[in-house]
Amino acid sequence: MKAAEGLLFDWAWPLFWLLATLAAYYAAKALYRRHPAPWSAPLVLAPLALLLLAAALHARYADYLRGTHWLSAMLGPATVAFALPVYQQRALIRKHWPLLCIGVAVGSSVAILSAWGMATVLHLPEELRLSLAPRSITTPLAMDVSKMVGGVPGLTAVFVMLTGVCGAMFGQLMLRWLPLRSGLARGAMFGMAAHGMGVAKAREIGDEEGAIAGLVMVMAGMLNVFAGPLLIRLL
Amino acid sequence: MSRGAGWLLAEMLLFFVPAAMIVIQNPQLFGTLGLKLLLVIVVGTVLVMAATALTIDLLFRWKQRRESR
Numbered sequence: 001m002k003a004a005e006g007l008l009f010d011w012a013w014p015l016f017w018l019l020a021t022l023a024a025y026y027a028a029k030a031l032y033r034r035h036p037a038p039w040s041a042p043l044v045l046a047p048l049a050l051l052l053l054a055a056a057l058h059a060r061y062a063d064y065l066r067g068t069h070w071l072s073a074m075l076g077p078a079t080v081a082f083a084l085p086v087y088q089q090r091a092l093i094r095k096h097w098p099l100l101c102i103g104v105a106v107g108s109s110v111a112i113l114s115a116w117g118m119a120t121v122l123h124l125p126e127e128l129r130l131s132l133a134p135r136s137i138t139t140p141l142a143m144d145v146s147k148m149v150g151g152v153p154g155l156t157a158v159f160v161m162l163t164g165v166c167g168a169m170f171g172q173l174m175l176r177w178l179p180l181r182s183g184l185a186r187g188a189m190f191g192m193a194a195h196g197m198g199v200a201k202a203r204e205i206g207d208e209e210g211a212i213a214g215l216v217m218v219m220a221g222m223l224n225v226f227a228g229p230l231l232i233r234l235l
Numbered sequence: 236m237s238r239g240a241g242w243l244l245a246e247m248l249l250f251f252v253p254a255a256m257i258v259i260q261n262p263q264l265f266g267t268l269g270l271k272l273l274l275v276i277v278v279g280t281v282l283v284m285a286a287t288a289l290t291i292d293l294l295f296r297w298k299q300r301r302e303s304r
Contacts, residue, residue, distance in 0.1 A: 025249045042248050047255035054259050061260045068253040074243070075250045081240035099294045107287035114279040122271045132275060136283055139254060154257055158264070159276060161255050166280045174284050178292075185292035192287040193280050200247055 014067030017059070021068050024049045043165050043197060075139065075196070085203075086218075089211035096184055100212070103185075104219045107192035111136040112228065116235050127152055133232050134224055135159040138195040141221040149232045160195065167194020168201040175205075187212025192220050 028042040028049070039045075054064065086093065093100070112133045119129040131151035134142040139160050146156035171190055180186050183206060190198030190205075191213030199217055203210030258264055264272065 021252055022249075025252055029248075043251060043255075046252050050252070050256060051258065054256065059259065061256065064253070064256050064259070068256075071250050072253050075247075078243045078247045078250055081243040084240040096295075099291050099298070102294060103287050103291040106290045107283050110286040111279065111283045114282045115275060118275040118278060122275065124268075124271060124275070128268075128272065132272070132279075135276065136280070139251075155261065157254050158257055158261070159272070161251060162273065162276050163280050164251065166277050167284065170277075170281055171284065174281070174288065178285065178288055180288055180292050182292055182295045184295055185288045188291050189284045189288035193283040196247060197251065 013059075013063035016067070017064045018067035018071075020053060021046075021050060021071065024053075039169075041165070041168060043168065078196070085207070085211040086215045089208060089215075092184075092208065092211070093215055099184065100188060100216060100219065103188045104192060104216060104223055107188075108136070108220055108223050108228070109231070111193075112231055112235075116232075128155065130232065131155040132159055134228055135163045136193055136195065137221045137224045138217055141225055142195075145224055145228045148229045164194045164197030167198045171198065171201055183208040184212055188216045191216030195220075 024046040025042060028040075028045040031045065032040050032042055053059075115132040115135065116129060119132055124132075127150075130149050131146050131153075133149065133151070134145035134156060136142075137145070137160070139157055142156050142160045143153040145151075146153045167190065171194065174189065175186060180189075186205065187202050187209035190202035190209070192198075194201070195217050199210065199213040202213035263269075
């Protein structure tokens with residue numbers, strides 16, 4: 001009896017967190033459809049609601065992780081699924097790839113140097129400075145780079161997440177402020193600065209923007225894995 | 236295949252939600268340190284967006300002008 005109770009209890013919290021995560025996500029998505037605003041984006045409201053719930057229930061992170069780790073595992077296949085829109089826009093990409101390469105090189109340099117510069121001015125510890133540097137690229141690759149240069153991969157995951165939310169929120173405003181004539185620049189902006197979340201946002205704006213953003217995200221990820229550690233070590 | 240990929244992409248934001256919960260384990264992120272980190276992330280992201288978009292847009296216009304000549 002006691003063993004059965006233990007088993008039930010073992011599964012109750014992870015299952016609860018899985019259902020809570022799904023409920024929070026779909027509720028936030030429904031709300032966003034009715035009131036589309038930067039603050040009501042599902043990636044702002046759903047984690048916020050879950051954090052409040054977790055704080056109220058004194059949740060253990062291990063329980064949360066056990067119920068939901070397979071959702072995070074879906075990020076792998078989802079990243080591969082970006083190949084499809086990229087393939088559909090191949091003509092455009094073949095024509096403009098040198099521009100995209102230059103944009104990705106400039107964007108990656110600004111990302112690493114700005115994080116380094118501001119972290120130094122604000123006297124953040126070395127460990128955090130190194131964890132911040134790869135924040136603009138997709139989570140799995142960012143965690144790899146963080147580990148390579150001596151950062152904390154778990155913290156990098158949080159910074160990547162915040163960067164994505166921030167990029168998706170500010171991207172809309174940037175489109176209003178910056179005089180961008182090409183879908184190429186609009187898509188690259190989201191893919192470079194805000195990885196997967198930026199790509200999801202770019203897909204709302206247009207097919208061309210979405211495909212370019214997906215491609216730029218992959219290019220930025222690869223460039224950072226190869227050249228990022230070199231640049232960070234030079235600093 | 237196109238429908239499966241479409242679903243994965245449409246529901247992709249859901250797969251990011253659990254990653255955010257790691258902050259439960261790092262309560263020190265809610266203090267002044269957290270505000271500083273947020274500042275670095277917000278300003279840095281805006282800079283990256285502006286630099287990337289303007290670079291590509293300027294090059295794109297320059298290339299178009301040259302081609303139309």
